[in-house]
Amino acid sequence: MPADQIPNTAETLLDVQDLCVSFRSERGIIRILENVSFTVRAREILSIVGESGSGKSMTSLAVMRLITDPNAIITGSITYKGRDLLKLSPREMRDLRGREIAMIFQDPMTAMTPVYTIGWQIEEQLRAHQDLSRHAARARAVELLGEMGVPAPAKAATRYPHQLSGGLRQRAMIAMALSCNPSLLIADEPTTALDVTVQAQILELLQRLRTDFGSSVMLITHDMGVVATVSDRVMVMYSGIIAERGPKPDVLGQPTHPYTLGLLHSIPPMHGEKPHRLPSIPGSPPSPMGRPPGCPFQPRCEFRMDACATRPPLFRNGMQEASCWLADKGLPDWAHERAIRTTGEAA
Ligand SMILES: Nc1ncnc2c1ncn2[C@@H]1O[C@H](COP(=O)(O)OP(=O)(O)O)[C@@H](O)[C@H]1O
Ligand SMILES: [Mg+2]
Known part of the structure; x- marks a missing residue:
């Protein structure tokens, strides 16, 4: 066997x-x-x-x-x-x-849209699979970023992907991937x-x-x-x-x-x-x-x-x-x- x-x-x-x-x-x-x-x-x-x-x-x-x-x-x-x-x-x-099943890649830019903020993208992901208000989704997005070790997560959520360092982008992508558990x-x-x-x-x-x-x-x-x-x-x-x-x-x-x-x-x-x-x-x-x-x-x-x-x-x-x-x-x-x-x- x-x-x-x-x-x-x-x-x-x-x-x-x-x-x-x-x-x-x-x-x-x-x-x-x-x-x-x-x-x-x-x-x-x-x-x-x-x-x-x-x-x-x-x-x-x-x-x-x-x-x-x-x-x-x-x-x-x-x-x-x-x-x-x-x-x-x-x-x-x-x-x-x-x-x-969620997937993350070597280059977070392939999974993220450059024209929307990190927070917005995580919120969208959350709302696509769960019945959440915009406000609740925003709170959860910020919470997830914090759990992924992103400092000042509420502020980071208002940033666009290119405004973050490679490491923070990767954390944000993992947060996005984990948004629906x-x-x-x-x-x-x-x-x-x-x-x-x-x-x-x-x-x-x-x-x-x-x-x-x-x-x-x-x-x-x-x-x-x-x-x-x-x-x-x-x-x-x-x-x-x-x-x-x-x-x-x-x-x-x-x-x-x-x-x-x-x-x-x-x-x-x-x-x-x-x-x-x-x-x-x-x-x-x-x-x-x-x-x-x-x-x-x-x-x-x-x-x-x-x-x-x-x-x-x-x-x-x-x-x-x-x-x-x-x-x-x-x-x-x-x-x-x-x-x-x-x-x-x-x-
Ligand atoms: N669409 C495709 N048609 C034919 N061969 C492909 C295609 N996509 C990838 N390959 C080939 O499949 C093999 C395995 O690729 P890949 O899974 O990307 O390897 P790894 O991720 O281990 O580097 C490679 O030889 C690659 O050239
Ligand atoms: Mg490969």
């Missing part, structure tokens, strides 16, 4: 099974996501990590039913609180978006554009959502440092497939996929001397059209072997699963040893 299907006491909020996304093109079918399965439980933070192009955003857009390209072919199931989102009408889906917040690279201090504040805010709002978060990032800071569970994606997944301490402490190991090398060590330049994985991910048969990571993998010409299934070790023939033989010793060296943390 895959680890994700082990019965757990926490309620499963989102259950994605065998999600495949392809696009019809002049050059044939382009397969973007291949059999992506995962769950998000109540009050947990699931991080989805991988280099640019691995399919993280496509996964979140599929969950939000925001892939509108008529050439897209989407199969599998996306069950949210027992309902298959792929079967909902556009109207039912619109109703769910914002009220149940969604059970699930999908955050796609929410801190990428921010400096380190502001990034830490936003990550702390995301962690607080579970205690203060009872929300779950699906956090998308390319940064293993962010994963190390906030997640409960981690899913590593590479070239449209799941490379590895499991509880954070297992995946970061004892990675069983060489790709996870490579990503961990790119985190600065917590203790000791900081290297001048962090090592990165040589080469770059294949395009969906150029994905090699077998394991998509094999051209870049230092542990490549003959077996890699065949696509490995997800092998399970404890609560951890990896799509790598090495993981078939249990936890590789090298992984454990190297993870301790790169993260500076004993597993």
